[in-house]
Amino acid sequence: xxxxxxxxxxxxxxxxxxxxxxxNGDSLILDSGTGIAQLGETLLNQSSPIAIxxxxxxxxxxxxFPFFKPIYQAGRDITIVVGDVDxxxxxxxxxxxMSGSFFPVNYQNLPASITLNTQLALQNTFTINxxxxxxxxxxxxxxGTAYCVNADGKKIAYVTDNELDPPGSVKTTITxxxxxxxxxxxxxxxxxxxxxxxxxxHGWGHSTFKQVAELAVQAQVKNLAIISHDPARTDNxxxxxxxxxxxxxxxxxxxxxxxxxxxxxxxPIKD
Numbered sequence: 699x700x701x702x703x704x705x706x707x708x709x710x711x712x713x714x715x716x717x718x719x720x721x722n723g724d725s726l727i728l729d730s731g732t733g734i735a736q737l738g739e740t741l742l743n744q745s746s747p748i749a750i751x752x753x754x755x756x757x758x759x760x761x762x763f764p765f766f767k768p769i770y771q772a773g774r775d776i777t778i779v780v781g782d783v784d785x786x787x788x789x790x791x792x793x794x795x796m797s798g799s800f801f802p803v804n805y806q807n808l809p810a811s812i813t814l815n816t817q818l819a820l821q822n823t824f825t826i827n828x829x830x831x832x833x834x835x836x837x838x839x840x841x842g843t844a845y846c847v848n849a850d851g852k853k854i855a856y857v858t859d860n861e862l863d864p865p866g867s868v869k870t871t872i873t874x875x876x877x878x879x880x881x882x883x884x885x886x887x888x889x890x891x892x893x894x895x896x897x898x899x900h901g902w903g904h905s906t907f908k909q910v911a912e913l914a915v916q917a918q919v920k921n922l923a924i925i926s927h928d929p930a931r932t933d934n935x936x937x938x939x940x941x942x943x944x945x946x947x948x949x950x951x952x953x954x955x956x957x958x959x960x961x962x963x964x965x966p967i968k969d
Contacts, residue, residue, distance in 0.1 A: 699713070699718040699757075699758060699905045699929050700712055700713055700732050700758075700929075701929035701930070705933055705934075706932070706933060707933060708866045708933040708936075708937070708957060709926075709927060709933055709936050709955060709956070709957050709958065710733075710957060710959070711929075711958075712731060712732040712733035712735075712762075713728060713731030713732045713733065713758035713759065713761065713762065714729040714731040714734075714753075714758060714759055714858060714925060714926060715727065715728070715731045715732070715733030715734040715737060716728040716729065716874050716886060716925075717737055718829075718847055718849075718854060718942070719934065720828065720829070720848050720849045720850050721814075722828070723746065724828045724829065724849070725746070725747070725748075725749075725827065726749050726750075726826070726827055726829055726847060727748065727749065727750045727751070728750075728751050728753070728760045728802075728845065728847075728856045728886075729750075729751075729753055729760075729761075729856075729858075730750055730752060730759060730760050730761075730762050730763040730766065730778075730792060730925055731759050731761060731762050732761055732762040732765070732854060733958065734762035734763065734765075734766045735762050735765040735766060735767075736765070737876025738765070738766040738767040738768055739767065741767075741768050742767055742771070744767060744948050745774075746913065747775040747776070747777065747827065748768055748774065748775065748776045748777070748832060749776075749778075749779065749826050750777070750778045750779065751779045751781075751819075751826075751831070751845050751847075751894045752778065752779065752780050752781050752792060753781045753783070753836065753842045753844065753845070753856070753858060753859070754781045754783050754836065754838060754840060754841060754842030754843070754859070755780070755788050755791040755792065755840070756840065756859070757782050760791060760792040760795060762796065763792050763793075763795070763796075763815070764796050764801050764803070764947040765787070768810060769808050769810045769811055769812065770808065770809060770810065771809065772809040772810070773809070773811055774809075774811065775809070775810075775811050776810050776811065776812045776813070776931040777812075777813045777815060777826070778792060778793075778813070778814050778815065779815050779818045779819055779826065780792070780814065780815065780816045780819060781819050781836070781838055781841070781842040781843035781916045782820055782833075782835060782841055782842065782843045783841040783842060784829075784840050784841040784908055785840065785841075789814075789816045790814055790816075791870060792814075793805040793812070793814060797910045804829070804942070818831075819833055819843040824846065828849065829847045829848065829849045830847070830848040830849070830877060831845055831846065831847050831848070832845070832846040832848070832878070833845060833846075834846075834874065834875070834878045834934075835855075835870050835871050836857070836859065836860045836869065836870070836903075837860055837861040837862070837868060837869050837870060837871040837903065838859045838860055838861065839901075839902070839903045842859070842877045842913060844857040844858075844860060844870075844878070846858060846878060846879065846882065850937045850964070852883045852884075852964045853881065853882045853883050853884075854882060854883060854885075854886070855878065855879040855882040855884070855885045855886065855887075855919070856886045857875070857878075857879065857885065857886070857887045857888070858885065858886065858887060858888035858925055858926050859888050859890075859903050859916075859926055859969075860875075860903070860904070860905060861901070861902070861903050861904055861905055862875065862905045862909045862910065862913060863902055863905075863909060864900075864901060864949055865901045866901070870929055872913060875884075875913060875917075876913060876916050876917040877917075879914075879917045879919055880917050880918065880919075881917070881918055881919065881920075882917070882919040882920070882964055883919075883920050883921065883964055884919070884921045884922075884923065884964075885917070885921070885923070886925055886956070887905070887922065887923075887924060887925070887969050888904055888905060888910075888916070888924070888925055888926030889904070889905050889906060889907040889909070889910040889926070890904035890905070890923045890926050890927065890928050891905065891906045891907075892906060892907060892939070893906055893908060893958075895928075904915070904926065907924065907939055907943060910922070910924060911946070911947045911951075911953060912947075912951070914947075914951050915947055915950045915951055919951065920951070920952065921951070921952045921953075921962065921966050922951055922952065922953045922954070923950035923954055923955075923956040923960065923962075924943075924954070924955050924956060925956045926952075926953055927955065929940045936955045937955075939947060939955060940953075940954055940957045943955075
């Protein structure tokens with residue numbers, strides 16, 4: 699859930715949304731949590747097609763969509779790629795949350811031209827908005843899809859929400875994750891739990907800070923940004939965790955707990 703308040707001023711309290719832009723202006727949006735509302739303000743004056751890749755349909759990843767202003771622009775071209783969730787009936791949840799008594803504007807009355815694609819995330823790889831996208835199934839209750847996006851000679855891996863060491867059946871092993879994110883310029887991965895949070899929350903579909911840091915080092919990624927913070931985690935707690943991670947793994951990788959509005963600028967490879 700969103701966690702605004704005096705204890706989250708530094709890291710922010712919105713739920714998941716990441717914006718990726720190429721040097722030519724082509725872009726992708728990863729997830730549609732409450733962070734997408736502020737992003738929408740910056741996209742209103744553009745006319746380029748919008749593509750949103752959803753990892754899954756849990757509320758914190760779709761709840762910002764009704765407040766994303768481009769959906770109220772007549773004819774605005776918006777494609778939504780739905781992650782491979784287990785429940786076929788809920789694949790359109792990002793839209794149907796705007797129906798009945800849930801929201802005052804019905805999704806069927808939105809003036810934008812919205813396409814919901816439930817098939818692309820089932821493929822190992824696809825192309826959208828001139829990005830090459832690779833997929834892997836998340837270890838998360840209800841299913842979902844992780845994405846590696848490639849453009850301008852750079853690779854960004856977006857893996858949330860995901861449990862690296864889940865109980866029972868495993869959709870993607872740690873070895874497979876290491877291959878999926880190998881040599882990424884940036885890995886964005888959730889680490890909602892500390893080691894002390896387990897085993898009570900084992901099976902909840904999230905990883906520990908230690909697990910994610912060790913995976914990133916193993917896969918030789920260049921930068922690790924940890925997201926999906928526990929909504930009860932305060933700025934001071936995250937600062938302490940970040941300092942510990944940097945002391946433990948900083949020789950091998952640039953690692954941080956992601957802050958709202960954080961920007962990574964990767965210069966494209968020139969021919």
